[in-house]
Amino acid sequence: MPVEGVPRAGGRGTAAVVLTTVCAAVWGLTSCGGPPGARNGAEAGSTPSPTTSATVELPPPHAGFDYQIGGAYPPPAGVRIVSRDRTATPAPGLYNICYVNAFQAQPGAEKSWPADLLLRDTNGETVVDDDWDEALLDIGTAVKRKRIAARVSEWIDGCADKGFDAVEPDNYDSYTRSDGLLSAADATAFITLLSRHAHARGLAIGQKNTVELAGLRKRAGLDFAVAEECGEYDECGEYAEAFDDRVVVIEYTDSGLRKARAAFGDRLSIVRRDVEVSTPGSADYVRRTR
Template identity: 65%
Template sequence: MPARRPTVRSTAVAAVAVLLALTGCTSSSDSAGPAASSGSPGSSGSGGRSRVTLPPVHAGFDYQLGGAYTPPKGVRIISRDRTSAPADGLYNICYVNAFQAQPEERKQWPADLLLRDADGDVVLDKDWNEPLLDIGTPARRERVAARVNRWIDGCADKGYDAVEPDNYDSYTRSGGRLSAADAKAFITLLSAHAHSRGLAIGQKNTVELADSRRKTGLDFAVVEECGAYEECDGYVDAFGRQVVVIEYTAKGLAKGCAEWGDRLSIVRRDVDVTPRGDDGYVRGTCRG
């Protein structure tokens, strides 16, 4: 499966919906050095607890969704697509497209799990030509989660430390057919399963739901362009220093580094996250 390119987000921030009354929370660490461990909820209905390892704070970070390559010197945290192997000796985050179907995988999804409009047409994220998955009822959430959880199992089996489920904000592209409550209910299912496999789970973007991170079981944040859009403080308020940031412009990197470079892990990548050595490859850090 070709790696999905990162989501370019709007600056609109929706009002936070009513929080789900679900139990379990995780703690974030402000300590530098090796990744801290956090008590996290076990699998749904098990009543047990497992421990997951959180990313090191303010550590070198690289975003390799477009293809794996040898990590640059100084990198301690890396994110790769679920089809790639983790990097030896680093903290590895596994990318899964959890709330939308990638175009080449559309036919692999049951037709009734693709969100439909009033005319019966599939609702698309038009920027990426990706169908939204229908997580609008408990039964459908369970069915979608069962498929995504198999990918999470694959991440765990490969030796990843964490997972980042993308498109948490897809409800904002649903034309009102999905809600923030639907998104939070679904991510809570994924969090429970990730924790049951010993994986930490990151919130991807969606600053408007960051305040819900404890009730949804999210451990850290993977954020695109919070420097450019001046949203980093919203994530820091929720996750402390447990935030890793990707910027796609020189201006965004400069702003992010000026305000947060002494506290957060920040990297600039090209929007296609191409592998090093390919045309278009861009990478920058707060250190130059």
């Protein structure tokens, strides 16, 4: 992500695998009832699920939605849910989701992280998401997850202090870009730490993309989904089933919008945005709901 608030638009990077295959590969299970303990010193024996969502406000289902993580502006008429970057302020009177880049470092910001918290390959080189020039954070051990979560939790605190209702941690799927150095178990263990903290601060927490882990959402403490291009890639149904239709959908093509609306237009919150998620007045700005 070039700057905070510029999204992973159109670059989902989601591994299209069957959930049971993920579970079997990671934990040796044939279903997703949960791991006996994650690898590399993960939180074996920890509480099996984080604080429930009973104490937080969930986004309204099938409500008008706008994705503004590229820059805040007055929400269009009919919008009830808005997602904005953590550096922005919430939109008054609406349900506000706070975008946080949690699993990777912003371009240039990797220098602000301790060197040992950046994922490195066997040659000692930092592993980078080439699409967005972002260094991956090393969530491969319990100790490192705790240290990284402490910093991300400060950002979550900022979201709560500003009055956001929920948080959207991006790059849950970074393990799919780690050249096999990180696993799905690492990702779920890390996001579970974030969900516990978000719930403790009264915030709901959304799963960003990563459809292959949607079946683990209760164990990870995730309350709703933020799905990019699930219409385009025929994934909306999996999110809808896992999250009881509490899904906000961003499509970046007209064909994706048509597909999402045709199948789920009466159930999910769907918007068509431009890839840069730009603001009105920009030559690239696109926002449509039909």
